[in-house]
Amino acid sequence: MGKHLQNILQKAGLLDVAQKAFLKWMTVKAEAELLFVLPLLNKSGVLRRFYFAFFSSTFSAEMRQYINGRFIYLQRSKGPVFNESLLRRNIHRLEKGIMAEERKKVFGLDFIRETVGQFSASVAQNASAEVNDWAFDILNEYFNIVDQVPEIEQAYEYFKGVVYFKNNPNQSKLPYVKSHPHADAFNHFQGLLNVRKSVRSFVPDSIPSRENVEKAVRMASTAPSSCNRQPFRFVVLEDKKSVVAVSNLAGGARSFAEGIPALAIVVGSTSVSPSPGDRHLMYIDGSLASMIFMLALESLGISSCPINWADIKKSERALRKIVALEKFERPVMLIAMGEAAETGLVACSVRKEVSELLKFHVPEK
Numbered sequence: 001m002g003k004h005l006q007n008i009l010q011k012a013g014l015l016d017v018a019q020k021a022f023l024k025w026m027t028v029k030a031e032a033e034l035l036f037v038l039p040l041l042n043k044s045g046v047l048r049r050f051y052f053a054f055f056s057s058t059f060s061a062e063m064r065q066y067i068n069g070r071f072i073y074l075q076r077s078k079g080p081v082f083n084e085s086l087l088r089r090n091i092h093r094l095e096k097g098i099m100a101e102e103r104k105k106v107f108g109l110d111f112i113r114e115t116v117g118q119f120s121a122s123v124a125q126n127a128s129a130e131v132n133d134w135a136f137d138i139l140n141e142y143f144n145i146v147d148q149v150p151e152i153e154q155a156y157e158y159f160k161g162v163v164y165f166k167n168n169p170n171q172s173k174l175p176y177v178k179s180h181p182h183a184d185a186f187n188h189f190q191g192l193l194n195v196r197k198s199v200r201s202f203v204p205d206s207i208p209s210r211e212n213v214e215k216a217v218r219m220a221s222t223a224p225s226s227c228n229r230q231p232f233r234f235v236v237l238e239d240k241k242s243v244v245a246v247s248n249l250a251g252g253a254r255s256f257a258e259g260i261p262a263l264a265i266v267v268g269s270t271s272v273s274p275s276p277g278d279r280h281l282m283y284i285d286g287s288l289a290s291m292i293f294m295l296a297l298e299s300l301g302i303s304s305c306p307i308n309w310a311d312i313k314k315s316e317r318a319l320r321k322i323v324a325l326e327k328f329e330r331p332v333m334l335i336a337m338g339e340a341a342e343t344g345l346v347a348c349s350v351r352k353e354v355s356e357l358l359k360f361h362v363p364e365k
């Protein structure tokens, strides 16, 4: 029930009755769902489509965002603006081909021309020097090792026509043999995990320095992501008004919103892949990066608390009035940041047992 409606009902002396009726309605609704709505929807795809088309807008924001992401992806792939996600994915696919233990003599035939095209567009637009150096090295290596068949020869001619001088010629971006963690890595990691807790009481105005936030984001960028496309970014709010306003939009932070010194909005994007099956990548990749971000903050002495961003139309509309987001973007979560208050408490939050979390699959014989 909205606050406005609550006020009106209060004035009319009907709030109590209305609240009871609302609770009753919720109970009846839940019972009806359990008895027949959900079992029916579970059984029939046609009914599901009908239900979500006419009776529920649960997935409408997700659908809109998927459509917007796909649109921008296809538009960028066509040019003239290059599609960095496509370039990243294709270069990554070539890397996998190059690294394969039993390397094929010919691979990447179906996307090599497209990749050179994207590289050429990226160079023409002076896009990220790092990405261009990486793409240049991988393409060079690819053309060196594959057998020359007509499609590859054509793509190679195209590649040779792209005038590019590496930004950092002394640094190779080719696959390499990885190093091992040092002997004490596990203990260090465990130590960091043991001190990280969700903090909800902060030293007033303990806004983390931008330098530290940048360091944490650099670490977060090392997170794995699907085809290395990294469909997320961090928008950091430092001014009290915006921090409190946005924190208050997330129900789970209302009790401590006023005391949050700074807030990161982890923003996900559906524009990195045209595939409907990939529509959740922004949550997966965004969350993997967020965890590293919070651990990095912790290692820098900055405490944090992840805050749920529920899929609620009204909240999102309000957020978009404060922070500019693209149509194909939406928040994955919020992260409160600051220095933990000296006497503030953190919850014990008992974890599940390993036996509950882990099962080794034993195939049937």
Ligand SMILES: Cc1cc2nc3c(=O)[nH]c(=O)nc-3n(C[C@H](O)[C@H](O)[C@H](O)COP(=O)(O)O)c2cc1C
Residues within 6 Å of the ligand: 196, 197, 198, 199, 200, 250, 251, 252, 253, 305, 306, 307, 308, 309, 333, 346, 347, 349
């Ligand atoms: C996705 C996500 C959403 C969360 N949302 C909230 C929230 O809205 N409000 C809150 O106080 N804590 C929130 N938390 C923090 C959890 O309550 C907390 O991580 C959990 O209870 C374990 O405690 P710990 O982080 O202190 O170890 C969230 C955590 C995650 C990962």
